[in-house]
Amino acid sequence: MKFNLEKIDSSSQARAGKITTDHGEIKTPIFMPVGTSASVKTVHQREIEEDIKAQIILGNTYHLYMRPKMDVLTQAGGLHRFMNWDKPILTDSGGFQVYSLNGTRRIKEEGVKFQSHIDGSYHMFTPENVMDTQRQIGADIIMAFDECTPYPCDYKYASNSMHMTHRWLKRCCERFDSTEPLYGHSQTLFPIVQGSTYKDLRIQSAETIASFEREGNAIGGLSVGEPAEEMYEMCELVCNVLPKNKPRYLMGVGTPANILENIALGVDMFDCVMPTRNARNGMLFTSEGIINIKNKKWEKDFSQLDKNGTSYVDSYYNKSYVRHLFQSKEILGMQIASIHNLAFYLWLIGEARKHILEGDFTSWKNNMVKKVATRL
């Protein structure tokens, strides 16, 4: 993996760059649609590429490990071939899902023991086997196995957890560096900064993570319930420590406004289920603000779904029709809204990149942040 930093904004820390993987280039800043179980929910791969213009998608290791399981994925020749997606893929480590499970899970130095949400069977994730699993999935960018602390989290727990995440990172790197990719394309490992919302821990963690000198770095444990201001504060601190010449990935963020603010702080990569999950509930993100398409006010509004939208669904379908689909519980409504939201996210982040390169990012961002948060 290569990263070329093309420009840093003069009035913020926003950056434009380019990541090169064996599956192609990613222009940063970038948003990665979430394809949990080898599917970006309700969206065809053809639509992800042609209509949404995604450059990289994300897969969830926990879900893929449970279904279709690793024997299927390895026989398929990895996730790219299994789902017929030939552009870059990033996988998380599975940790986040494991911590979110309602059933029993026990975190020990060795790793995490947990029960499957499907059949209750017991499994163990360790730094080592999570590297192996991500080798089997074959994503271009894979994530270290960490503990994502909840919010709020007391200082002592956050500190102990962070130190364990650092020890786990050492084990991840040792395993990763002593194994080879399975499918002929290279993979790279991103470590993850933790430290909850404590400034000293975040700085310490960022310094430790940077010292591993991997090809990119991630920021985890944010967007887990803390106020946005705290997220921004932590992100700013961490970005000031992480090396400038490597991509920075803020995990699980967020709203359009969150993304724009974090770009200004120096983040290059984002992922979030929000555009697809909210789409399935009838919420549309647009450049003019947020639409709840189920509202009565759209019942007889035959204007196009989003007059500023860039994907074909925005002009093909009208608001009244899409509202009707949601009222009638027609799945097509979710499909349309998902394409729209993802295309909007990709458009928005592409605009951010354009304005970084053109030198007027901050004024554009300040204006856009207000608009995208408006309720229409």
Added chain:
Amino acid sequence: MKFNLEKIDSSSQARAGKITTDHGEIKTPIFMPVGTSASVKTVHQREIEEDIKAQIILGNTYHLYMRPKMDVLTQAGGLHRFMNWDKPILTDSGGFQVYSLNGTRRIKEEGVKFQSHIDGSYHMFTPENVMDTQRQIGADIIMAFDECTPYPCDYKYASNSMHMTHRWLKRCCERFDSTEPLYGHSQTLFPIVQGSTYKDLRIQSAETIASFEREGNAIGGLSVGEPAEEMYEMCELVCNVLPKNKPRYLMGVGTPANILENIALGVDMFDCVMPTRNARNGMLFTSEGIINIKNKKWEKDFSQLDKNGTSYVDSYYNKSYVRHLFQSKEILGMQIASIHNLAFYLWLIGEARKHILEGDFTSWKNNMVKKVATRL
């Protein structure tokens, strides 16, 4: 509406023809995907046109009357504009759904009183207001309001019901012929033959229906639970009575084999929810037979979904992947299977037409009927 009969098969009653409407041509025999509530379930309009290559779709008057309701549809400028589908549409009369309702419904000479499945409110469908409703929907081909008798049905009920359907037809025609289309394109009314599974009633009904001299004729009340042989027997009788120079539409039929056999009897038009409903349960119809994609046997079968398939999903996705989507309850599985099944139905009926024109329909049909019913 115009119908040109191009050829009648020499060794069966199969026919190839062409229907011309203000929204374009329909080459017969034809299958019409069902778009119940202004949506062919899980399929984008773009896919219906480009991937499935449908030439006409069907809408359900009952569902559209309930949601989005007629005020929305008329303000939208009719169903074509509401859902952005510019090819022909056929609507049923709403009768079939009304009779299928679990709640109270009372059939009287005037019409049928029933309760909404959505809010329990009372409504009445009459031959007259069903014509008005279908004027408001604006389909190219609209259906007479009839009573679809259940199976089995005693002779007296079937006879009385058939006579009422004939009296209702007179009222439908009077209303239809004294009103104008609302959106600038012409509409045509198809009457419906009833008579349950009684030969004399079917012949009598076909003669009566033919005497109305509409531009096309339909056969209703079949595929409601009777054995396939009885359906074929009734269909053959009726096709022998209905005029040759007008299209014949067999409502709600059926499996691929049912369709091929009925083409041989002289039917030109079909509709059925089977390809989409079964798709949502993981059943794929192919030229080699029927696949239940959820079966364990496909778990590690990475061959393309259907090597003989004609839509892009057939080569784009593999069996193991689509099985995984169904196992994981990913909606994309339903989307892929729906496109596949509808494209298969349209391919199959297109092949039937080709073989009718080429003169070898019967041998092709006899061979194909066996193959499409095989369980793989």
